[in-house]
Amino acid sequence: MSFDPKWLALREPFDHNARRPSRVLMPKLEGARVVDLACGAGSNIRFLAPQLRGVQSWTLVDHDPRLLDTARVLLGMPDSVHDGTPGEWGSHSVTTLQADLRQGFPKVDCDLVVTTALLDLVDAGFVDDLVDWLDGRSILASLTVDGLIQWTPEDPRDAAIHGAFREHQFLDRGFGPSLGVGAAAYLIERLEQAGYTVQTQATPWDIPAHKTRMLQEMAQGIAHAAKETGAEVEAWLSDKLAAIDAGQVSLVVGHVDVFGGRRGIMKSQTDQESR
Numbered sequence: 001m002s003f004d005p006k007w008l009a010l011r012e013p014f015d016h017n018a019r020r021p022s023r024v025l026m027p028k029l030e031g032a033r034v035v036d037l038a039c040g041a042g043s044n045i046r047f048l049a050p051q052l053r054g055v056q057s058w059t060l061v062d063h064d065p066r067l068l069d070t071a072r073v074l075l076g077m078p079d080s081v082h083d084g085t086p087g088e089w090g091s092h093s094v095t096t097l098q099a100d101l102r103q104g105f106p107k108v109d110c111d112l113v114v115t116t117a118l119l120d121l122v123d124a125g126f127v128d129d130l131v132d133w134l135d136g137r138s139i140l141a142s143l144t145v146d147g148l149i150q151w152t153p154e155d156p157r158d159a160a161i162h163g164a165f166r167e168h169q170f171l172d173r174g175f176g177p178s179l180g181v182g183a184a185a186y187l188i189e190r191l192e193q194a195g196y197t198v199q200t201q202a203t204p205w206d207i208p209a210h211k212t213r214m215l216q217e218m219a220q221g222i223a224h225a226a227k228e229t230g231a232e233v234e235a236w237l238s239d240k241l242a243a244i245d246a247g248q249v250s251l252v253v254g255h256v257d258v259f260g261g262r263r264g265i266m267k268s269q270t271d272q273e274s275r
């Protein structure tokens, strides 16, 4: 499935703002080797690198070379080399790797695996394989949708449209039937079974009434998806767009961030902090 770089650029400030409270989940690794799965245009590294300690080494993985090109341009590394050759972003080492995650996970040494806005698009088998591949390494999976969609003021038709939208989120996005709003719960269950200690943090988008472009995109995206499952959306959408135009509505969209660390790793971090 392909994603429009303009959509990723539009959501980036909302993503970063939503993730502010998730700083408490940040692992206390020094000079981590980080792999970002389905990195898109590099939003995750821009948010996370300043939060992690020391000089890091990042591998950004995506199947879409156009998004990897955009990531490199935005990081000031404008050559289109996506074969794992390292470049520099400030003091950090960064490489981009074009790979289809349906074919398997990258063979890269790392201490921390991160991913944003991916897990609701994949099926249960992908999460099973991901946890096996982690093999004890820590994971920070951010901005997985949790099903909350709350317009203010509420419209009596919202619930039916949102129900149809959530149904659409379970459809196949290229990885088999998507986990959709069940993705975070499934990841947590699999991590705990594998002996991880899991922490979570709510990271909702809070979209105020003056952010009209984002609100329009959300209303149109929800309507488009809901329509594909057979819902009647035209009147709802035109009323919602009129209310957005008039600056009369705001929106909250729920997400959750999940950090998984092996018990031993979490304990030794805590021990270090208490010394």
Ligand SMILES: C[S@@+](CC[C@H](N)C(=O)[O-])C[C@H]1O[C@@H](n2cnc3c(N)ncnc32)[C@H](O)[C@@H]1O
Binding pocket: 001, 002, 003, 008, 037, 038, 039, 040, 041, 042, 043, 044, 061, 062, 063, 064, 067, 099, 100, 101, 102, 115, 116, 117, 118, 174
């Ligand atoms: C919702 S976007 C999130 C992008 C980025 N993580 C962010 O938060 O801005 C989902 C990403 O998954 C990537 N993706 C989808 N299918 C993929 C696959 N089979 N292999 C690798 N990446 C894939 C898309 O190219 C896109 O960058």
